[in-house]
Amino acid sequence: MPPKQIALEEWDRLYDQLKATGLSEPSYGGKISRHLTDGDLRLTKLRFDNSIAALNLWNFLLTEEERLANARAEGKKLVGTMKDLGTVPVLAYSLPDLVAFYPDGAWWIPCVMELSAGLLGIADSLGIDESFCPVRAMLGAFVTEAHFPLPDLLTCSVGATCDDFSAIAQRLNGLGNPILWWEIPHRRKPAENERAVVLPGGMTAPGIQVDFVESELERIKKALESLAGQPLSDDMLRDGIARANAIRQRLSELRSLVFKAPVCPLPALELLIAEMLALHYCSDRDASLQVISDLLIETRARVDQGEGFLDAEAARIFWVNPVADLRVMNLVEDCGARICGTEHLFTHALDEIPTDVPPMRALAQMALADPMVGTAADRADRICSDITEFGAEALVLSRIPGASHCALEGGAIADIVAARLDLPVIEIEVAPLNDAYWPSLGTGLRALVETIRQRRGK
């Protein structure tokens, strides 16, 4: 089946055809359109990849709530891991009968449900208004208990994280939800006479900071052991890290294929969803690996056959920060561009976790590699390196409305990248729903595509 982006109703027709020819599906399979009955109205405005691998990806993403409910019904304990984006779930999934998820993920609910869930209104009523990042939807999700079961344990990383999240989590705590706070310090460069540790991704941090984060993670580990009712041995954690790395390796290969292929083999939207699976495996680690592996096989086949989207002349864009409105990923392709590199604030969840050090130490190194806990210059270094590797021709900095870090960080990253690589850079702001701003967002992206094409001619 040649690759194509299709609307929801086209997927329904295709699904019927596939079923008629004996489509075999995982337990979470079905028509994507069935999720409309859950209120996922945004699906009607998206265009989807037409592969079976993408069908499974979407169904897997959109059935997480059911998986969490089933896990609880089976007697498993649920761990709500907030903010660290990729670290605590590795610990939690190393213990049997623990399932970790990110309540932070609620930040997409206003988009996916097109504001029909009322979560932002609830956040407003609690004093968390639109001057905060859209992750404030999480507060509403906790109040309504309609989008995920209340976890048995709630953890939150603080310190060098964004103020929005820290403040919202504290508000959640003030509403009576106990939170186990743990600290990630602001990552700095080691002094000349200090012990330096190389982190995943190539940055360095002082040994004293790695020691500290390791001690913080030990507290989390103890809490998880208590919840699970059994100790977490180093061997169990090594196995958990190996499984996390298996997912990361496949994602790394997928990203490399998508970004480097002459013709874009996978749309930006599906790649974004796939990358997100690295954070907590969408509450099922084995199924997550399968979904990504299938997507990789499909993508590899397309690359081998020279199939894909747009053409080889498509403008190659590097994208920074996740978008609160998924539809914007479709817009990129509408404007004649393809994504050739991303930095969605969780490169530490994509880079492989070290296996040559004790496992808790490895997780501490990974946590400290979080792009949010370092400087804008560190982020820019990584972005420059990836732009060079993936051959991107321009940078789009996608601001998150209200996010305390974006006002300063965006400009600093733009200055460094533009100066070092001589690339065009634009900053845009993406709210949970952008239908009213569609023309202006499109104009900005089209202007960037034009600029890229003109630069090619020089």
Add this chain to the structure above:
Amino acid sequence: MPTIAYSSPFVPAEWIASHGFEPRRLRGPNAPIDGPIDSRVGLCPYMRSFINEAGTLCDLAGIVFTTTCDQMRRAADIVDNLPCFTMNVPATWQNASSQELYIAELKRLGVFLETAGAKRPTETELVRTMLKYDEQRKTLRAARGWNDSVSSDQTRLALVGGPISGHDAVLFKTIERYGGRIELDGSETGERTLAAPFNRRRLRDNPLLELADAYFGTIPDAFRRPNSELYRWLATEIGQRSIEGVILIRYLWCDLWHAEAGRIREWLDVPMLDLELNAEDPVARLETKVQAFLEALR
């Protein structure tokens, strides 16, 4: 004497002073000034005024930023012509390791000061400096009750929240003009952030530990996780001073205090006014709110 500029109450002035530098806690100029940081959407105006004011100091040897808020932490990224130090102040506090990290950061600050030309203080010099500052804070605390004649038509108010810049200090006069009286200054530039009195025995045994305890161990603030000590402090102070109303002051884009507004309002037994400042507009635009609040309290 070379100056070290800082803004956070978690930077101990006596630690800087004992190194032979003048610690200058800037609170923002009386009028907006231009400098390295321009005005843009999403940028904390207090952070901007702090850096721009620091840039005007001719004897400046360095700026100390802290990680207590996102914007101050990231500000160090964009100041490129001045020597800067970013001090990690942990948000968590219920574990010994957090205080150990804070102490390690004090030592690192000491190295930064030495690099800037300071000399490392002996333990005796540090103790002497700490005692001097402790006495000054004692005097400040004693001054709190000097003007104790509250007239019956004055409303007893508490200020709570972030810092108040020099420009916005006119707020105090505004409050008095409409019949209010600040009985408790719980702003970041007020008594809430005074370090605790030193324990003299511990001071002599281990001055750095005592310094950390008096600052990191006791100052209640919105950024701390959990920030329950802030509410404990407020409950004690508001109760002791018969407070009739609370004014929460916060700067535009300050998420930490903004997020507390709803919780403080729910928690208080007295009315609260939420005032958003931007360090640049005249406070006069807030006069109506202050006036209405005080009228409602009578």
